[in-house]
Amino acid sequence: MLNILIFGPPGSGKGTQSLRISDKYGLSHISTGDILRNEVDRQTSLGKKAGKIMDRGELVPDELLIDILHSMMEKNRVAKGFIFDGFPRTIVQAKELDALMEKLNNDIHIVISLEVPDEEVVARLLKRAELEGRTDDNRETVGNRLKIYNQQTAPLLDYYSRQGKLRTVKGVGRIDEIFKDVSSIIDKELSTYRLKRNN
Numbered sequence: 001m002l003n004i005l006i007f008g009p010p011g012s013g014k015g016t017q018s019l020r021i022s023d024k025y026g027l028s029h030i031s032t033g034d035i036l037r038n039e040v041d042r043q044t045s046l047g048k049k050a051g052k053i054m055d056r057g058e059l060v061p062d063e064l065l066i067d068i069l070h071s072m073m074e075k076n077r078v079a080k081g082f083i084f085d086g087f088p089r090t091i092v093q094a095k096e097l098d099a100l101m102e103k104l105n106n107d108i109h110i111v112i113s114l115e116v117p118d119e120e121v122v123a124r125l126l127k128r129a130e131l132e133g134r135t136d137d138n139r140e141t142v143g144n145r146l147k148i149y150n151q152q153t154a155p156l157l158d159y160y161s162r163q164g165k166l167r168t169v170k171g172v173g174r175i176d177e178i179f180k181d182v183s184s185i186i187d188k189e190l191s192t193y194r195l196k197r198n199n
């Protein structure tokens, strides 16, 4: 199994890169943002709790995300591996994911951080608001999401760096070029991983 986490501020392109990773390496894509938006659209009880929080650009409580994580892993038991997009976003979630991986006798192998300057992210999100009409892509919420990313999620980079898993990629430029850099990181890790397994 190959498990990858992708980090980056909102609008860094992690959704786009995750889909490409999922396609190229045959991994199941878990986007907690997509899962939550689907719950909101279907007006489930989880969706009702999460919708208002998401519209403010705040984080949905950890316990709800942990339930989602468990049910996604349960549904994808035969997966070749996972690309986690937008999860974990807090230290509590990261620790829960580590504990779950340990229980499954598995691991997170690569953590990719897409680096995009704040000004570029804000411009991209406001453009996406016009194109896609996401209710959390508006001027007030965007600033809040960025602040929350920097305060609550960015510290996770240090957590994974200490585990020796963090790889950074410049997330500015053409999507294809960024994906080339992402793929070369994954290919390198895969060959090291295979070598270790064969020795």
Ligand code: AMP
Binding pocket: 010, 032, 033, 034, 036, 053, 054, 055, 057, 058, 059, 060, 061, 065, 085, 086, 087, 088, 089, 090, 093, 136, 145
């Ligand atoms: P995203 O599509 O990843 O930008 O997520 C959209 C929104 O969903 C976020 O601004 C949060 O409100 C919520 N969300 C998604 N993933 C998480 C998570 N792991 N923890 C808490 N809230 C989340």
